[in-house]
């Protein structure tokens with residue numbers, strides 16, 4: 001079961017070779033070939049060195065991952081298409097002081113595009129032009145330039161080819177839309193995912209994760225049995241990437257349109273159809289030209305026929321859900337609003353010794369959904385538009401979150417000292433309870449771990465834009481209308497010019513835990529896992545909360561160790577950065593002997609007294625003495641702050 005679904009595992013392939021011998025850039029993986037880099041003029045200052053992926057990453061970090069066999073999937077994905085840009089738009093000519101490099105087409109697809117762009121960044125600096133066959137792109141890894149495109153001159157840029165690639169599945173959905181239509185959709189969709197709604201979903205995140213734990217154990221037991229392991233209760237290997245992929249599908253289905261995929265427990269035609277559609281998006285985004293538009297092509301290409309059939313299944317399901325929700329609202333005569341933020345901390349405790357399903361089964365959840373909110377928004381929406389919105393949220397919110405969880409666990413397992421701090425926090429805040437919305441502000445270190453995992457593995461690693469008007473970027477880089485741009489989030493997040501020890505996994509790098517979480521603005525556009533400006537992700541709070549809750553639930557209950565029989569964890573890039581071969585972990589029940597009980601919950605009165613200040617304050621007041629009394633590992637810090645080490649009440 002926990003063999004990963006097909007999402008993001010497309011047979012993506014790079015562009016067919018069209019060797020362009022003239023003064024090509026020669027990447028590190030083919031240094032043998034003769035090469036000369038074209039430089040139009042003096043480049044922007046390059047990063048300090050081109051060996052940025054230094055020794056710190058030698059265990060878990062991106063470089064070791066890539067060394068471990070990444071690059072399988074080739075370049076691109078729904079949010080990142082390289083080859084699909086060929087022959088379209090354009091109009092770029094060499095201008096101003098912008099360095100230029102020519103990359104032979106046959107080098108495309110040998111490694112994920114973000115790795116190629118990192119190599120080029122190392123030698124060409126924060127803004128350079130990359131020529132690929134007849135096409136050229138401006139590649140931005142400079143925070144000032146990125147800020148201008150995403151914020152300062154945002155009106156001059158569109159999503160470019162994304163709409164074309166994703167049209168078959170998302171139609172006019174928010175992610176790829178532009179102009180007036182985007183404004184109208186954003187106005188409706190963004191409020192649906194605001195903080196109140198996210199708070200109302202926290203219990204569901206925990207319940208969904210707990211719901212999958214028996215399946216995790218079953219998969220481990222089956223793996224152990226298959227391996228002839230008779231230890232019983234011992235460690236056995238499970239693909240955690242698959243687990244997180246299914247978990248995030250289950251969550252997005254419930255939260256957005258109240259569909260219980262329950263993919264952690266079974267496969268059904270709708271789940272298969274969803275993965276088939278996602279796979280097709282990835283394949284299309286890496287195709288050399290939009291062949292799917294050729295008349296009659298789906299009669300000739302079985303994969304396209306399958307994808308059409310899959311899309312029909314998903315669309316039909318969404319239409320039925322929309323109809324159901326509409327008639328429910330009509331019957332109620334009410335407009336549901338996102339639930340209050342004070343959704344109770346879950347009382348659905350799971351036993352530490354026997355992880356179990358939550359007491360409230362998923363199908364009985366009465367949480368509001370995004371669909372309820374969209375229908376209740378008062379906007380006149382036809383079913384097609386609603387379907388596009390739902391499909392967009394399904395796609396945008398599924399693989400991104402699954403990938404974030406996958407890499408966070410990968411990093412944690414490779415860094416026991418960080419893992420310990422996460423567990424101390426989870427034990428202290430939750431114990432065996434499932435998280436409630438009021439626990440989230442207390443899980444600050446876990447939140448920083450998710451931030452840091454997203455820095456090291458941004459999803460997607462590259463954003464796409466197209467200039468609709470001429471522009472000039474800081475540094476005098478001229479952007480002609482029609483220019484396609486790659487914003488390399490990967491480069492921004494890994495730059496040795498922008499970060500100290502960029503390859504180190506260091507959740508403390510964002511400052512004290514009681515400081516606000518990092519954003520694109522607080523980091524001067526060095527850190528933008530959710531993009532920035534008005535096209536910023538609408539699901540950022542949802543995603544962070546989901547990741548924190550899922551990690552807390554899983555890490556409280558299980559120990560993880562890499563299953564080295566699968567070799568090092570490599571990566572490949574689709575829409576998101578996937579592992580090349582799964583995240584295979586040996587899992588075993590965590591031994592909680594000697595783990596102190598969680599801090600007592602603050603009485604309502606204390607919480608009320610602290611209202612308006614940091615939620616840590618109430619907990620701190622109630623738990624400082626208790627922490628010391630029970631010998632909590634945080635006692636020293638708690639004695640002064642009432643919170644785990646590193647958490648300072650405001």
Ligand code: HEM
Nearest residue numbers: 175396397400401404459463529530531535537538539543
């Ligand atoms: C860790 C998880 C996630 C990451 C890293 C992520 C990242 C991003 C990024 C970088 C963008 C900006 C794309 C661009 O500027 O071209 C974006 C946009 C978007 N995301 Fe997310 N996302 C995540 C989760 C979610 C979730 C859970 C949802 C919905 C429930 C969602 C819905 C969207 C939508 C609708 C947009 C388009 C917004 C617009 O264009 O106005 N995302 N996301």
